[in-house]
Amino acid sequence: MAETRSTCPYCGVGCGVVIQTEGTRIISVRGDPDHPANFGRLCTKGSTLHLTAAEPLARQTRLLHPALRPARGAAPALLGWDAALEHAAGRFADTIARHGPDAVGFYVSGQLLTEDYYVFNKLAKGLVGTNNIDTNSRLCMSSAVAGYKATLGADAPPACYDDVRQAGCLFFAGSNAAWAHPVLFRRIEEARAANPAMKVIVADPRRTDTAGIADLFLPLQPGSDVMLFHGLLHIMLWEGWTDTGYIERHTSGFAELKALVREATPERVAEVCGLRAQDLFQAAQWFATGGSNDPQRRAATLSLYCQGLNQSSNGTAKNAALINLHLATGQIGRPGAGPFSLTGQPNAMGGREVGGLANLLSAHRDLANPAHRAEVAALWGVESVPERPGKTAVEMFQAAADGEIKALWIACTNPAQSMPDQALVRRALERAEFVVVQEAFATTATVPYADLLLPATTWGEKIGTVTNSERRISRVRPAVPPPGEARHDWQIAVQFAHRLEARLRPGRASLFHYATHDAAAGAEAIWNEHRESTRGRDLDITGLSWALLDAQGPQQWPCPADPASGGKVDGNATALLPAGRRDLGKARLYEDGVFPTPDGRARFSALPWRPVAEPRESRYPFSLTTGRLRDQWHGMSRTGQLGRLFGHVAEPSLQMHPQDMERRQLQAGDLVHVTSKRGSIVVPIQPDGTLALSQVFMAMHWGGEYLGGRSSTGERLAGVNALTTSAYCPSSKQPELKHAAVKVLKA
Ligand code: SF4
Known part of the structure; x- marks a missing residue:
C-alpha cells in the first residue's frame, strides 16, 4: 500500500x-x-x-475519451486527442479570423488548480487577445475581491485560521460555516470551549446550525446587511466605541462615511433589517470591544463571512461596510482580529492570484491599469495584453445568447446548473456555434450542450497547487494515473494553445514552453512562472518553491525571497506544526498599520444600502434564499454518487415556515410550484422553523429534470437556478444568487 x-x-x-x-x-x-x-x-x-x-x-x-458531436442533439463520436485538439484549434482560429478575438470566451472554475488557471489566463489574454475569460469564482468570491480592494487596497484576506483561537468575539455574517466549512467550524467550537467568555454573533436570515452556537442571533431581512453594518457604526460613534487613534493614523475617508451613517439610526435600522434595537446595541458593543461588556477593555473581533455577503446585487457594498467596522474599531492587524472572507471553492484564491477573471491580471494586477498590462505582456513575451474589459460570467452568457460570443470553452464547471437564470444560460449554450466542455464527469447538465468533449483529470489524479482561505498554498499530488485518456486541465489548455499558435502566430516561438509529456516538470514550470509574476507584489511568493513546500509543508503568502520586503518567519501559527516544520509566510497582514494603497492608509467606503434587486411583492410574496447542505457539494457530480451522503438530507425540498404553510393549507411533502419571473420548478415542501415568515429556502445542489423545471416561456429547466436572478453587483459583477422573489402554489 x-x-x-x-x-x-x-x-x-x-x-x-x-x-x-x-x-x-x-x-x-x-x-x-x-x-x-x-x-x-x-x-x-x-x-x-x-x-x-x-x-x-x-x-x-467519468468522461474517459475525447468525443465530437457531429450535429447538435446527435450522440458524440469518439476521436483521438490530436484530432480533437486540431478540430478545436481550427474552429477557434476560424471564429477569431471571421469575428475577432472577442467572439470567443473561456469559462473556467475555482476547482481548477493554480497551474491550470494560469495557463488558461495566458491562453485567453496572451495568445487569443481577449479578456473574455471568467470563472465560476465570479459566482462565489468576486464581491470579496472588490470589497478588499476598495478598502484595504489589495485582494488579501488579512487573517488566518489561528485567529479563531485568539478572538474574543466572532462575528458571522452570511456564513453557515457549520455546514459549508465544517472543519474550520470544529476549530471554532474548540476555541469557544477553551474560552467561555468568547462572544459569538451570527447575522443571517435563517437560524442555521452556525446560529445555534450564537450568543446573539440577528435574523436580518435578506439583503439588509449594509444597513445593519452602517447601523452598528452609527451606534459605535454615538457611544464612543470607535478607535479614533487608529482611524486617524491608518485610514482615510472617515468623514464621508460618518455623514452617510448618520441616517442609520437604531430605529431605522431595526425597521429595515427586522431586528430589535437592543440587539443592535449589544452587537455594536461586542464587535467594538472584542466581546467585552467593558468598553475600556478591548479584546479582538474576527468577522467570518461568505456567500450571504458575496452573492448579492449589493455585494461589494456589503463587504466594504463590514470592513469599515474593523477599521473604525481598530479590529484588524493583530491576533484574533480582522475581516476574514471564507472562500467557497478549494482554489478560488489561486484563481484570483493568477488573475483568472475578466477584470484581473496575473499576481493581483488590474486589467484597467496600463502599467500592469505592460508588466504582464513583458512577463509573457507578447506585444500587449488587450485593454478592452472582458465579459464576466453573466455578461459572457448574455453575449453568447445575443450571438456576440460564438465559441465557448467551458472547463471544470457546470453552468447549465450553477449559473443564475438558467433560461438565459441555455439560450447561450444553444446559440453558440461551438461549445467545448472540458470535464472529468460525463454526468453534468452542461455535457449535453457540448460539441466537443475533452476528458480531464480530477481529485486523486491531478498535480499542482491550491490556495485556501487563509492564503496557504498546498501541493496537490497524484495518487493514481488518469483513467482512460483523461489529461490534466493545464495539459489540455497547453496542447490546444500549441495548435492555436500555429494558426495565429505561425513561425514564432511558443508562449507555452511547458513539458506536456512530463506532468510533474510541466506543472512545476508553470508554477515557477506564476511565482516570478508575483515578485514585488502583495502576494510575493518568490521565497517558495515546490521543494520547499514538500519539505516544510503548506505555506501562506506573502513569502518573498527577500525578508526585508515583508517576508519573515511569523511563528504565530506554528504551535501545532510537526517537529522540524516552520511557517515561512505571514500569518496575518497589516500588523504595522500600513496598507497597500498609494498613501499607505486603508480607505473607508461610503457606499449606501440598496435593497435586493427583486423585492418580494404581492404577486411574488416570498423571499427565496439558496445555499449549501452539509454533505453535498455544488451540482453533486461527485457527492451525488454516494448514497450515504444523502443520509443528512435525502431529497430536494422547498423549506417554509410552518405558519406560512398552515396559512396556505400546505402539508409536509405536498408538491408545490415555485415560480419566479424567470421560471418555475415543482418540488416537495417541508416545514422549517429556522426560517422567518415570508421567506423560503432551497438547497442549490439538485438539478436535472428531477425538478421538472420550466422557464416562463415553457422550456425545460433544471434546479433552483431556474428561479434565481442574474442581477449583479455593479462593482463585482457577482450575481444575486441569494435572493429572488417567488410565489408558491400547490401543484
Ligand atoms: Fe475540509 Fe474538505 Fe470538509 Fe472542506 S469539504 S472542511 S476541505 S474535508
Missing part, C-alpha cells in the same frame, strides 16, 4: 488528506495530521472522497 499527501477538492478550508492506494486503485483517505488547515480532521465529504473514486462507480460517471 502506498500513501500520497494531497488536499481535499471540496471547500476553501483546504484540508490536507493522505490518500492510500493499492496499485492504481484509491482505497482510503484520512486527514493529514501535519496539514495546518485541519491537523488530521476531515468532514463527512472529505472522509468519503475515496468512495467517489472507487471502481466501478467512478468509471461509470
Whole structure:
C-alpha cells in the first residue's frame, strides 16, 4: 500500500488528506495530521472522497475519451486527442479570423488548480487577445475581491485560521460555516470551549446550525446587511466605541462615511433589517470591544463571512461596510482580529492570484491599469495584453445568447446548473456555434450542450497547487494515473494553445514552453512562472518553491525571497506544526498599520444600502434564499454518487415556515410550484422553523429534470437556478444568487 499527501477538492478550508492506494486503485483517505488547515480532521465529504473514486462507480460517471458531436442533439463520436485538439484549434482560429478575438470566451472554475488557471489566463489574454475569460469564482468570491480592494487596497484576506483561537468575539455574517466549512467550524467550537467568555454573533436570515452556537442571533431581512453594518457604526460613534487613534493614523475617508451613517439610526435600522434595537446595541458593543461588556477593555473581533455577503446585487457594498467596522474599531492587524472572507471553492484564491477573471491580471494586477498590462505582456513575451474589459460570467452568457460570443470553452464547471437564470444560460449554450466542455464527469447538465468533449483529470489524479482561505498554498499530488485518456486541465489548455499558435502566430516561438509529456516538470514550470509574476507584489511568493513546500509543508503568502520586503518567519501559527516544520509566510497582514494603497492608509467606503434587486411583492410574496447542505457539494457530480451522503438530507425540498404553510393549507411533502419571473420548478415542501415568515429556502445542489423545471416561456429547466436572478453587483459583477422573489402554489 502506498500513501500520497494531497488536499481535499471540496471547500476553501483546504484540508490536507493522505490518500492510500493499492496499485492504481484509491482505497482510503484520512486527514493529514501535519496539514495546518485541519491537523488530521476531515468532514463527512472529505472522509468519503475515496468512495467517489472507487471502481466501478467512478468509471461509470467519468468522461474517459475525447468525443465530437457531429450535429447538435446527435450522440458524440469518439476521436483521438490530436484530432480533437486540431478540430478545436481550427474552429477557434476560424471564429477569431471571421469575428475577432472577442467572439470567443473561456469559462473556467475555482476547482481548477493554480497551474491550470494560469495557463488558461495566458491562453485567453496572451495568445487569443481577449479578456473574455471568467470563472465560476465570479459566482462565489468576486464581491470579496472588490470589497478588499476598495478598502484595504489589495485582494488579501488579512487573517488566518489561528485567529479563531485568539478572538474574543466572532462575528458571522452570511456564513453557515457549520455546514459549508465544517472543519474550520470544529476549530471554532474548540476555541469557544477553551474560552467561555468568547462572544459569538451570527447575522443571517435563517437560524442555521452556525446560529445555534450564537450568543446573539440577528435574523436580518435578506439583503439588509449594509444597513445593519452602517447601523452598528452609527451606534459605535454615538457611544464612543470607535478607535479614533487608529482611524486617524491608518485610514482615510472617515468623514464621508460618518455623514452617510448618520441616517442609520437604531430605529431605522431595526425597521429595515427586522431586528430589535437592543440587539443592535449589544452587537455594536461586542464587535467594538472584542466581546467585552467593558468598553475600556478591548479584546479582538474576527468577522467570518461568505456567500450571504458575496452573492448579492449589493455585494461589494456589503463587504466594504463590514470592513469599515474593523477599521473604525481598530479590529484588524493583530491576533484574533480582522475581516476574514471564507472562500467557497478549494482554489478560488489561486484563481484570483493568477488573475483568472475578466477584470484581473496575473499576481493581483488590474486589467484597467496600463502599467500592469505592460508588466504582464513583458512577463509573457507578447506585444500587449488587450485593454478592452472582458465579459464576466453573466455578461459572457448574455453575449453568447445575443450571438456576440460564438465559441465557448467551458472547463471544470457546470453552468447549465450553477449559473443564475438558467433560461438565459441555455439560450447561450444553444446559440453558440461551438461549445467545448472540458470535464472529468460525463454526468453534468452542461455535457449535453457540448460539441466537443475533452476528458480531464480530477481529485486523486491531478498535480499542482491550491490556495485556501487563509492564503496557504498546498501541493496537490497524484495518487493514481488518469483513467482512460483523461489529461490534466493545464495539459489540455497547453496542447490546444500549441495548435492555436500555429494558426495565429505561425513561425514564432511558443508562449507555452511547458513539458506536456512530463506532468510533474510541466506543472512545476508553470508554477515557477506564476511565482516570478508575483515578485514585488502583495502576494510575493518568490521565497517558495515546490521543494520547499514538500519539505516544510503548506505555506501562506506573502513569502518573498527577500525578508526585508515583508517576508519573515511569523511563528504565530506554528504551535501545532510537526517537529522540524516552520511557517515561512505571514500569518496575518497589516500588523504595522500600513496598507497597500498609494498613501499607505486603508480607505473607508461610503457606499449606501440598496435593497435586493427583486423585492418580494404581492404577486411574488416570498423571499427565496439558496445555499449549501452539509454533505453535498455544488451540482453533486461527485457527492451525488454516494448514497450515504444523502443520509443528512435525502431529497430536494422547498423549506417554509410552518405558519406560512398552515396559512396556505400546505402539508409536509405536498408538491408545490415555485415560480419566479424567470421560471418555475415543482418540488416537495417541508416545514422549517429556522426560517422567518415570508421567506423560503432551497438547497442549490439538485438539478436535472428531477425538478421538472420550466422557464416562463415553457422550456425545460433544471434546479433552483431556474428561479434565481442574474442581477449583479455593479462593482463585482457577482450575481444575486441569494435572493429572488417567488410565489408558491400547490401543484
Ligand atoms: Fe474538505 Fe472542506 Fe470538509 Fe475540509 S472542511 S474535508 S476541505 S469539504
